[in-house]
Amino acid sequence: MAGLFRRSGGPRRVASPPAEVSGQAPAPRKLTRRITDALLGGAATIALALVALGLGIATFALLSGGTPLGPTSPGQVVGIVLANLVVLLLLAASVIARFVRMWAERREGSAGSRLHVRLVLLFGVVAVGPSILVAGFAAVFFNLGIQAWFSDRVRDTLEASLVASRAYLEEHRNTIRADILAIANDLNRAAPVLLPDNGLAFARLLATHTAIRGLTESLVVEPTLGQVVASAGLTTGSVVDAPPSWALEQARAGEVVVMPGEGGEGRVRAMVQLNIPPGLLLVISRPVDPGVLEHMRKTELAFQEYDRLDRNRGDLQITFVVIFAIATLLVLLGAVLLGLLIANRIARPISRLITAAERVRTGDLSTRVHEGKADDEVASLSRAFNRMTSQLSAQRSELMEAYRQIDERRRFTETVLSGVTAGVIGLDAEGRVNLPNRSASGLLGVDLDAAIGLPLAGVAPEFAPLIEAARAQPDRPQTNEIRTGPPSARRTLIARLGAEMQGGRVEGYVLTFDDITELLSAQRKAAWADVARRIAHEIKNPLTPIQLSAERLKRRYLKQIQDDPDTFRQCTDTIVRQVGDIGRMVDEFSAFARMPQPVIRPEDVNQLLREALVLQRDAHPEIAYVTRFADPAPRVPCDRRLIGQALTNLLQNAADAVAMRAGEGAGRIEAAIDATPDHVTITVTDDGVGLPTEEDRDRLTEPYVTHKPKGTGLGLAIVKKIMEDHGGRLVLEDREDGPGARVTLILPVREAGEGASESTGTAEGAKVAHGA
Template sequence: MSAVEASAQSIEQSAAEPASRPWHRLLAPFAVAVALLSAFLTFVVLTGLTPIAPTHEIVVTFLLINGATILLLLGIIAREVWQVVQARRRGRAAARLHVQIVSLFSVIAVLPAVLVSIVANVTIDRGLDRLFSVRTRAVIENSLIVANAYVYEHAQLIRGDILGMSNDIARARPLYDQDRQTFRSLLTSSAKSRNLPGAMIIDKDRNILETAATGIRQDFQTPAADFLKNVTEEDPQIAVFIEQNYVAAVIRLRAFQDTFLYVARLLDPRVVAQLQQTQASVKEYAELESRRLGIQVAFALMFTVIALTVLMSSVLIGLNFANWLVAPIRRLMGAANLVSTGDLHVQVPVIKSEGDLASLGETFNKMTQELRTQRDDLMNASGLIDSRRRFIEAVLSSASAGIIGVDGAGKIAVLNRSAEKLIGHSESEVLSKPLSEIVPELNDLMATARSSAQRLLQGQIEISRDSVERNLSVRVSSEQTGQSNESYIITLDDITELVTAQRTSAWADVARRIAHEIKNPLTPIQLSAERIRRKFGKVITEDRPIFDQCTDTIIRQVDDIRRMVDEFSKFARMPKPVIEGEDVADTVRQVVFLMRVGHPDVDIEADIKQEPMHAKFDRRLISQGLTNIIKNATEAIGAVPPGEIERGHINVIAARENDDIVIDVVDNGIGLPKESRARLLEPYVTTREKGTGLGLAIVGRVLEDHGGRIELNDASALRPGARGAWVRMRFSVLGQAKDAGAAESNEIKAEAVTGN
């Protein structure tokens, strides 16, 4: 293996080892934690700080656990040392430095551990010798003797008091039988004089016969009946109640039959508490003295285990620290060897926790980065350009407005999907082609933009693609490039529906005014013409045919004008639809029947795809709209030159598509014009000589009120090779627009669809 390959492997191993073996990094801390925990548990158990008694089995168990943890630490240390030795043999970078640091930390760890162990054992021995010395034992025993002397003194005092009181009571035996109140007073005075808060006379069954009224409320426990059998008249029995804080005595009374005197005296509570504490201390001291050898052995073992644990932990920590210290140096040395061979892409992994060594790695990485800056700048610039291009393409493809990018030479450079739909060409067809050839309607605006000093220019154009005319709002913004020529961004917004809605609203207002101004004089004109004919018809003898023809013409033209005004009024004041549940199939069938009767020379057929076909709509308005469309179809058939078709034919197809009702009217007439087809839906636009141009506008408005629209197509789009027109009525099953806000924003929306 060459030096360069060894260096590369060293860098890869140093960088990959922490990520590939995380358990290896956690094993050493885990082993140290377990060893310290076992040592701590051994300490608390052997010192009696836990409910677990330090029996022989417990001690052996804890020693085995500590031994196991020490063996685990030894195994980890041996493994680390073996890895260091193997790295030295393989000639890895910084292997000698690694061995030196490990040796230094091992020596530093061993010396303090040994010193602490020796000092701890000597300290324990000296401490135990002083604890169990003769002077300490004498002090503890004397404190118990002093406390017992206080109790003994009170016992002797109460002995004399009870003997004196028993003699007094024996002499007052007649008073007990004759005057019990005086006897009770004698008993009370005797108890108070002797400072006895409790004095009572009881029988052999522990029944209280008399009690001294000393004024001190204290419950004194009377002796048991079996105990009273052994009490004599000369030797009183004395008892000390430490918990109840008093000393009591009982004696059999002379001159009484099985009667006893029971007295009690309170002790000083502080002295009693001290007595209890002294007794407990003496007992504990005796137990410790009996376990002295075991304690010495336990503490010696505990300190030995702790010393070994600390020693092994220190060595292991030293090894880990050496690994942590040598790893970045090893990576730097390996990277330097790779740089010396001309590899400028080498990067040293930088770990922030390594401190100054991490800064050294950062400096090395900056150095290699500066060496390859000139070459990488070109690659980065190319990547940046590609990234920006992809971003711009994503933005343009998602924009609802059409966007066309034009370079300084007037050629198309960018075209998004919306613009493709508006101009009728795909991006692949028009890239690098002159804009004037693809969209000649923009020539005037582009000429103005080039000659104007303004950076933004707005305007409107009309374009026609695939027999569909659209009104577009155009914004042309210029961008100065590094050359003398400018590039342009053209934004196209389809405002066809908005313009149509504005025109319809304006025409509705005009129709309202025309109907109002023209309808008023029609009736007087008609009445005057009829009166002239009645009054002068018999008088005029010359040129009578001419007179009749003129009056008839006036009356007929007035009727025609009135009919036209009625259509104006109807368009201006469209009734609000009354939405009710109806059957579309029945409605279509009735309209077809009436039109078939009215036009027997034309074959009118109804094709109902579903019966019944329930929906919500205004039956009168939908019937009126369908009648207008079929009537237009019959007129289109009548306009066909003789001989081109054998017989007129109209197909009315009713079906349901999802949530819409669709009624198609297909004829074989002269068809719809290719140019300005969308304007047929505007008021007063017609291709017939006597037409008002309001029929399709009214139908479109009715359908919009029902949440739908009217579509104008060629019959060949439905039936290839056929002639004539295909008109589709579409409205919602619910009888209202899905988007109410959109329905309110425009007064009339009608869409001309010529393709799909």
């Protein structure tokens, strides 16, 4: 599990799916990281922690074992201290390195670093408490033991033992001193008599004293050569070792020398110089219990050591406190290091789970965590996490596939909706805009995409009655004609609103509408064209006989009528004149009903306008005509005769409008031509009566709609038809700088068959119009 996810100083990368949580250190830090990982590896750390714990326990045991005051060998103390220091330094380095790594991970925001820190602090507190308690109790008990061992009672006991042993030995010394003095006196008195002639008797006297006084041996020795002159008891040799020089010096000075036995002999010896020349020495020995002597020696040594330790008690306490402190640090650092390992083992899987959860949060459902072979809660959690991510990945794949299908259907639906000319708006149950198409925005002249979420009744109030009707009767589709748009460009829409029902409850509405303005206009035009054909057929036939009959009556009967011939002439002229007017009207009807197909050729538009102006200036000399031509003269593919007719109709309408302003001046008409790479614009502006009311403006281009007393209502209808045949547009609007109207013809530079797209067969863009 430790190798599943490695922390690094650099950013983490998501492995290719499926991938377990992993990390990679930057290249310059790989070697350092590997060395650190090797030093801080699990096996090395566990071994070091166990060595530290074992060494600390051994130090406590060694300091508390042996003699009560500690180890008897200074080498042991030095070895323990050195070993503890080495292990202590290694432990400190390992703990510091792990804390530095943990701090770096915390600073980098590594997953699980906070939990890791808390676990480490918890284990540290758990380890510090017992270690401090053990060290404190050890130091207290050590000090109590020191005080107990160096108490007055112990010192008095040792001194009493030493005094008793010394008294015992002194008693033996006094006894043997008395014995040797008595024997020396007897030998000094008997020696002059017995020694020269009867040495055997001298020896028997020595043996008698030895037996009477319970001595182990008695010797008379010549000190220079060590030759035995007389002996009694255990000694059998004729030569003995010479006594020590200090003993000889004291004996020659006349003192009694008492010497303890050597090598565990179990006796006390005494030596004194006899008065017998040449300076013979008397040496005797008395038996003493060897055990008593050994105890005396040990008591002496113990007291000496006790006295030495008592003098160095402060240094001893400091030494043992330092050793206890080092051992405590060893145990503490070992426990902390083990706590770090345990915390790492606990936090590492959780960190991997947190990191994997973060990846899942960012959308990487291929993330997996190592489950391990253990059968604990963390492994169960890892397996549950992997099952969860697998299920999420499968569900996301299914959702993505479903979303893909839905998105394809949505794009198909949007493509269909964007391709249709009809407007389609999806509404929710409250009548708020949900899904409009582009045609709906174009038909209503409102950006419906920006109005999503707003009530449609507020965005387009014209639909409010239709929505209320649908709410009142949701089970029946509602259909109605709606007029919308500004007065200068009124549109008639046929709208249908249907409710989407589910479980008897309205989930939303679908509103569809289409612009039928041109359809209605075309229907009216078709009807008026049929009427025009009928009128032309039914009226034109009798016009010629009537005119001929009137002219014949005038020629034949004018001279014969003597009573009021002027009235007869006036009546016949009126008939002829009115028949002519009716004929011209019939001709206009016929022209509207049978508009010829345009013959397209490149024509000079400036010239066409000049020709039309010549006729109007001659017919209306009272009007001031102002012209502005394009330079250079534009050439447009068009039918010369039809465009000339359209210009004539416009100029005639302008002249009629000026004439209708009675008593307000002679009038003014401006004609201008502007050219662009795509279009040529011809504008006719007058200062006449202006346009009719806004309610009737959208019908000005329909046949037989006129506001002139003698108008036929076909002038603008013919102009519009000519512009439609040329792929152009007719724009009608009010004059901006005063009363009057402005009419604009827009002709494409390209022929309609070559891709001219301006002609839609409508007067779209027209703002105002005035009648013929």
